[in-house]
Amino acid sequence: MDVTDRISVNSSQALTPTLSNNNQSTKVARTRRLRVPDKPNYPLNLWSIIKNCIGKDLSKIPMPVNFNEPLSMLQRLTEDFEYSEILDKAAQCKDACEQLAYVTAFTISSYSTTSNRTGKPFNPLLGETYECDRTDDLGWRCVNEQVSHHPPMAAQYCEGRGWRCWQEFTMTSKFRGKYIQIVPLGYAHVEFPATGNRYTWRKVTTTVHNIIVGKLWVDNHGDMEIFGEKSAKGVKCHLKYLPYSYFTRDTQRRVKGVVMDNASQVKWVINGTWDSKIEIAPVTSTSGSAENPVFKTGNYKTAWNRRLPASDCEKYYNFTTLACQLNEPESDVAPTDSRLRPDQRLMEDGKWNESNGEKLRLEEKQRARRREREAEAEKAAAEGRPYPPYEPVWFDKRKEDGTDQLVHVFKGTYWDAKAKQDWSKSPDIF
Secondary structure (H helix, E strand, O other), rough: OOOOOOEEOOOHHHHHOOEEEHOOOOOOOOOOOOOOOOOEEEEEEHHHHHOEEEEOOOHHOOOOOHHHHEHHHHHHHHHHHOOOOHHHHHOOOHHHHHHHHHHHHHHOOOHHHHHHHOOOOEOOOOOOOEEEEOOOOOOOEEEEEEOOOOOOOOEEEOOOOEEEEEEEEEEEEEEEEOOOEEEEEEEEEEEEEOOEEEEEOOEEEEEEHHHHHHHOEEEEEEEEEEEEEEEEOEEEEEEEEOOOOOOOOOOOOEEEEEEEEOOEEEEEEEEEOOOEEEEEEEEEEEEEEEEOEEEEEEOOOEEEEOOOOOHHHHHOOOOHHHHHHHHHOOOOOOHHHHHOOOOHHHHHHHHHHHHHHHHHHHHHHHHHHHHHHHHHHHHHHHHOOOOOOOOOOOOOEEEEOOOOOOOEEEEOOOHHHHOOOOOOOOOOOO
């Protein structure tokens, strides 16, 4: 994928209202489960599987479910909204710089579960979807679709109370011997329709350490730039995720950054850790030099505080309550929904041997579909006629605003199809 490719919102979709408290008052919150079955003890040496994979892209290498967690990548992306109340707060901000400070805290909160989650999510099949409708309690709903297989790429659209968020997610993952490095590509966006403020960012690098010996642990590191667009054009945040170091007495997993207005004046400072808490404070004056500025601030306030998981969560993949609920069966979802994926369901139920067998069957079925499309494309080329490329069901790929940037645009038809239970366009992938 060209990393300049980004997702946009369909212009007609942008005119529809986001979810409001009034819209949700008619819905009764359902009772949801609080945990998943315990993880079985099926030891398997990771080194024995990946020792021949040094330098290779792990997304293209089949792995047994023994190294997975019973969630797909589409469901894992949905966990970004665990702390959606931060966006609810941001939607109430009148000042773009303060709003961006809260948006920044939201982007950081999405990394909190990586501190103790080392299981690999299932790679979605081409055409696989995942919906999550939490308007009854959390105030948002989202749709995810795997829109490409080579390279693996997911598109997501989520709407909440006074905000909408969308992203295109793909990544490269390389095994470097002692660690695995995951580099996200693509962009995420959030927009607040009441003001027209939009913010765009790309996620930082994640590294999984101690692949050969020792306990697996995760670090997130690198620089993140969050740019204001449309009505917030010119506003930006520079954020630094400090890498873990054995040679510092400073707090580990630290994140720090500044929010600047359209004149590049620092207006807010961001401080905290990506696994615990983020505080923000307005800048009242600046001294020092351009290379070493000193900011005098008003009172710090907590923009995000992590909710600790249950004390026994190690028994079930270190899942949070939201993670436990993502794969809970629902009867009226699309036939391509991750909840209906048999290998993932078998793994959650503790039947790992059967799960590995189903995983192989599904992957071969996907390869057969791909071979069939390739044969049809070759036949069309030989006959001198065009062959249409694969098209997602719920997202359109098009150029953005008359530019050459290709974007995936949410069509906005998913929830109507669900209401009618019309899944005639859904492919047979399971």
